[in-house]
Amino acid sequence: MGAASAERFIADGAKVLLTDVNVTPGRELAASLGANARFFELNVADGEAWTSAVAYAEKVFGPVTVLMNNAGIHGGGFIEEYDEADWSRSLAVNLHGPLLGMKAVVPVMRSAGGGSIVNISSLQGREADVGLISYVAAKFGLRGLGKSAAVELGRYGIRVNTVFPGLIITGLTRGQSEHYMGRIPFRRPESPTRSGAASDVAALAAFLASDRASNITGAEITIDGGKSVRFPTTIQDYSAELALFGPREEEL
């Protein structure tokens, strides 16, 4: 999702500092995107590293006016199997990271007269899921963080919006997609409604970052092809998933 967004922002005329904890793929990606892309190693849970990243961006490109908080990791778990290390890691990356990012860019955006922050939550930041407590809690937290930031930062001309993607085929979901979703043509294969691509989220982020969205702040936008609106459906709609993992339809 980050790669697709960097590509889209550059296509729309922006200069992009890509950050990641994984240095080699990050550098390679930045190199492939040309002169308007740079890479900086960043652990989003490290506030000092954020300050360095923002300073580096300012040095090579100028003041940061757009921040896309995209870094995310899955946090697993059931309540009864709560694992403190997993919980802490999920909250550090999925919730504390975006907060530290906003804290680092706000002074620069204020000096520049404004800016736009796009936080990437998840459908699991709006709706319950099972076996993902650390992830769901962090992504719900990001929703409240973004809404409060919009109210706090509006007076500085800084807009803050939250995006809630449904299933998008990305690095984070590749495991699922290969073992699970990739084997299930989305519900009804004849449908022109399709599954989501990283470029879909990129296009939305680019819109929210742009002046076309100059009055949009504190908004919460779901991007899932309408699937969350259509749930709950009947058990028959899950027959493909159940066939992979559980009882057959006729056993239910």
Place this chain on the structure above:
Amino acid sequence: MDGLSGIFASVTGSEGALRAATIRALQREGAQIIAPGGAADVAVFLAPSPAELELPPGEAGEYVKQLLDGVARAVASLSPDESVSRSLVIVAPSIGQTFRSGPVPLSAAIGALKGFSRAVVVKHGDRGVRSNIVLPGILLADAELTESLPTIPLQRAVGELTHPGEVAEAVAFLASSDAGYISGAELDIDGGLSGDRHSAMSVLWAAGVMTPDRNPIQELMTRGRR
């Protein structure tokens, strides 16, 4: 951008500044505007105000009925060709209109239109129809028409008054292929208005009484404890 090139779009409902701005934005993105009732790839329904429909203030039932009839006609006007992607964009009435027509019809209408948009996703989603709703806060077009706006005291850097052009940009985006995976979404365009006003703190903050260095609520609480 050519997000709408080759697309036939109809814009129905409200007349006036918002309609003109919406048509301009759609055309700029490459859409061809067609008369209501034709086979449209994109149908935009702009909810008119109760005043525009010449309804008496407080008349909720008839207002909601007319809006739902209007949006149903917009859905019916979509092209029947299921092999192409089609899109409905509803623009809910601006809450700014509450200043002259009373909140009951508008609140009821916003709820009804949100529900209608979701129902379109449920009913027609599998046939390639996307539906989204845009929720403007206080449209400048209304503010200009309104003699006094005594309850808009807190102008901030991100403007609370929404320009028709800003709504139009969101409509054009949601109608375009860039938003091809967005359906069933509800998009507030209100400068943050809807996320605010629930606490004394946010009102004081917006008014500039509260700053990072000065927190009157904290001061009050400290004083209370003494």
